[in-house]
Amino acid sequence: MAAIREDDFVQSVADALQFISYYHPADYIRHLAAAHEREESAAAREAMAQILVNSRMAALGHRPMCQDTGVVNAFVQVGLAARIETGRRLEDLVNEGVRRAYLDPDNPLRASIVADPLFSRNNTRDNTPAVVHTSVVPGDGVTITLMAKGGGSENKARFTMLNPSDSVADWVVRTVETLGAGWCPPGMIGLGVGGSADMAMLMAKQALFEPIDMQDLLARGPASREEELRMELYQRINALGIGAQGLGGLTTVVDVKLKTHPTHAASMPVGLIPQCAANRHITFTLNGEGPAEFAPPSLDDWPQITLDRTAHTARRVDLEGLTREEIAQWRPGEKLLLNGKLLTGRDAAHKRIADMRARGEPLPVDFAGRVIYYVGPVDAVGDEAVGPAGPTTATRMDKFTEMMLAETGLFAMVGKAERGQEAIDAIARHRAAYLIAVGGSAVLVSQAIRHARLVAFEDLGMEAIYEFTVEDMPVTVAVDARGQSVHRLGPAEWRRRIAERRAATA
Template structure:
């Protein structure tokens, strides 16, 4: 009979959360590298290259892969013969492990959890509590499956109650394009089928803990209903041409995972949850002999991918930028940004709106005239860092503020990740502004381009404060140009057509 001590459990959770903050699973790295090798769209290939370079940098530097270090989800499977040497519940022990990990001063992780979600939404400051699922199983061990799930991908979760005769693969094919690029493809789709609505959601999330093995499955052939469905969804999803970061390309989905359970005869609940480019999960077992020992990956497991400045890349001086220059940019152009930019995301935009509505005006030192705003909530700096990992957040969330910002503040343009909504694209065109896209999932790489950083307003908002960054050769893509031309619309459409042409050629 195993006796699991409180300290062994807590320290194992804390160590595991630090581990997954900077180590991608090897199967994910291998799958991304395979996607990189076969990608034919230069823009998508470039985005995957940045993600792979960022992954290796994070592994070397022990710093977060993504600035969104996630909400912690923990599946704990407790053997019926296990005894606990603890005065705390499993939930309390997991939460203590979260606090230790996220407040570790050698690698502090961003606290993103807010309490009172329908009201004040006050940050808990330690990323606790975690979401914990507990199962009692046979045996005398404790198995822990731990993940840190970013908000950008979690927000794209989809749920439907299908009729028993409805086609699940067709629903996925129809639904995936509506998710946009905020989940940072390419990634893994987790699908739960059956049970009840909440059971399907839990199964979908747990399926994401599995090993990426779709190509091995394809090689040996499907045997079960779930395996056949995995292959069908995988093929149909990748034929959509959405591609890396939604830019269009051959790989949208790296794998499809499915868990199912018996359900009511009148029901077919289906939940789809995507994992993003910051796929972070780990599994360990405790048997009473001590804390979990996680293997240290070898750096040679990462491919030697480089990112080089091409002849068509334009260097931009943001300190002297003019409207004439920005209106010359075309959707799809690659830029290297140099100079000063301001930051701001959800909470800062809400504050700005309230101040402008009240007639009070912007805070002292905040002037958006002729400038760009970067949608980001960075990780705290350590050592000699100017700022911690600082990748883009989903720009779509700021859509409802965009017209106000362009109309009332003199803002010239925006930098974020993923697509903008139709009304926002119209507003960008009407104001002759521009929207630039940085690669989601390359936060540590982006941070290396930031040479100075200071808080200029709303310091009490923590990572949601307004910063001024001084950047050097920060890579971005013109996603929406001043005419309203939009790569997140044109890219997938072009590549879906190209994939159809390729399939037609191969079938002859």
């Protein structure tokens, strides 16, 4: 066998990461499209429609489907007889590929990695280092599986050590019920059962690489107890009524994947890792014949869906003339179209604002009467005002909500997923509001952004504060001025409907 050239290895990693930034796996698109067709909840159906339209736009434009282009996980299997022409570590080759991909001027990907996880948390600016797992296997090639895992879904990973007599299914259902919508459903749940604590979590992530086949499994029936467990979990999780984006509906997961390994007789380690709507992974093999090649999926895999942003049911909002009296009229689940100037800010910016307030320092931005969008956008290319700019998980800003509303005069916030009780109480107390954009629709949202201007904290990179000028930016009222939450009302209603329907057919 010919030796694998170092640059072929590096370029293949870079090309693969670019590829998965804008192409969903075809199996996910097919299953999400089928779920969209089955969905009866209008809000969930609209959310899935936006994800599907956004996915097709990303594929056509070769721009990231989600602004969170993820931490790179690399699983490298090196054949015993493989020869790689390099004097560098495999991890260094992977990281060089990551660097090339994320700094590609034609499609720059957002750098999200911070070097010091505890203290300074300074961004590495090129999304390195990756998380690399290596193994030695029979053969003379090198097989690499890459995953770009977003923070919203990764933050919802869970682990437990059950007693051998405990029910894995019951623990999984209870756990998923507590995850909220920050992991951007509908997606998948990956499970690893057995081995050791670290192996269970690793298997849970590797399970997410398996082909999505739940609808085929439901049609033919289970051929093993593992498949029976997957089917049970798929049905029980969807019966929770969480639905797309946590708005309430029939589909929360399109599949449940499972890997197992022998374990100690006294143990039952269980790892759970959700996969969000930005389901980005790919596997390729290098055999010395040059860099890997990646065939684009057919555009026929995407359903033809047209969104109407100017629907008569949506309320247009002038952000520059917004009043508390207008906000008080908004109701959970109502669709709004935002127009005017919108500020941005997320974790690091909120922490710096809080520190400046504590020291009595003036803020560089006046938030009074304004709306803030929790976002860390991708860098713009060409004539874009901004790159893909979908929302980030709002619960991370919950602890800053009272400070922002009480001390800066902020009127409302835009993010994704639910808010905690602390934030909801602050919203009601200050007669504010929380709005959501659809997670996984970064390209679609960015089309509504006409201009972007850096206004503060440039050193924070993608977490700097910008002022966006938006035109008909679609959002949904998630928490109104009275503290009513669509993320509580919607799932509760759909759980009741699903339970009643099952009882009627029992």
